Amino acid sequence: MEELDSAFVQDIEHRPNLKSTEPVDDGIPTIDLSALTLADTQKLASEIGLACQEWGFFQIINHGVPLELQRKVEKVAREFFELPSEEKRKVKRSEENRLGFYDSEHTTNVRDWKQLFDFLVEDRTVIPASPEPDDKELMTITNQWPLYPPELREVFQEYAKEMKKLTFKLLELITLSLGLPENRLSGYFNGQTSFVRINYYPPCPFPHLALGATRHKDTGVLTILAQDEVGGLQAKRKSDGEWIPVKPTPNAYVVNVGDVLQVWSNEKYQSVEHRVVVNTVKERMSIPFFFQPGPHVMVKPVEELLNGENRPKYKEYNWGKFFVTRSRSDFKKCEVENIQIQHFRL
Ligand SMILES: O=C(O)CCC(=O)C(=O)O
Ligand SMILES: [Fe+2]
Secondary structure (H helix, E strand, O other): OOOOOOOHHHOOHOOOHHHHHHOOOOOOOOOEEEHHOOHHHHHHHHHHHHHHHHHHHEEEOOOOOOOHHHHHHHHHHHHHHOOOOHHHHHOOOOOOOOOEEOOOOOEOOOOOEEEEEEEOOOOEEEEEEOOOOOOOOEEEEEOOOOOOOOOOHHHHHHHHHHHHHHHHHHHHHHHHOOOOOOOOOHHHHHOOOOOOEEEEOOOOOOOOOOOOOOEOOOOOOOEEEEEEOOOOEEEEEOOOOOOEEEEOOOOOOOEEEOOHHHHHHHOOOOOOOOEOOOOOOOEEEEEHHHHOOOOOOEEOOOOOOOOOOOOOOOOOOOOHHHHHHHEEEEEOOOOOOOOOHHHHHH
């Protein structure tokens, strides 16, 4: 067998225990959103609030995203990844333009066994021009669309629209669950920097050494993820730190709390570490939608939630600068640990 490039090799303590990769009944809550139409909003909000608090991960069913659209997205995505490398590289991501195709993602400075394609939900998105704190310059970034498959652009843009609709619904429920008026957080998404990622994990002959996605937390507000039937996603259970496989559930989305929601809620809801183990035989695809604020937003605990017993646990930070700094460190192997919200912990 070939040897594994050392960039992919996980430190011993982070290598997967292969005995535990079979999907089992994971206990991660499943929430039925069809109750939304029954005007039972408060009950649903409490259910979601509890899932955010106890797990930071849950699955949603009857979410209203057309199944036919989901299937189309998967089909064109698969066709794209099956193209020859030179075709995919025509829309390759660069240090300047972080959108498009990429095949050497570094999470936590270790290379992931995957390829990916990123696109913004707003075709023109404004972000800071550099990570430097004093540099006030902004720049506009745009999507890179491949020529093949020709219908990819339209299908992906339709999907982004559906994801935005669904995520605002979830945001309102989560906001209510915090005891805030449902629109309290919506304004932070003007000029949102949200994007969709298609993750494509080829089969990997080194399941004991490499990971499809190295352990990490998502930095935005919420992630809504579609995964196929192969499985491999694992979440670190809050109660005991065990890696729990997130069972593929047909037509469901996996939702997880991101760092921004952790800060807004002053840690009532916490983002949870997760990772992806590889499969030696089957390829796998997953499609996360990263719901993220506008670049100008200063992220800090929501004031109405604070009082004498609940003092702010974070100092404020600018979302745009955080996003740009983090994107650059995922792009290549860096000498230092990438930026984390822990750096703003009071
Ligand atoms: O592939 C998955 O199931 C999860 C991927 C993930 O965590 C990510 O892209 O942030
Ligand atoms: Fe993630």
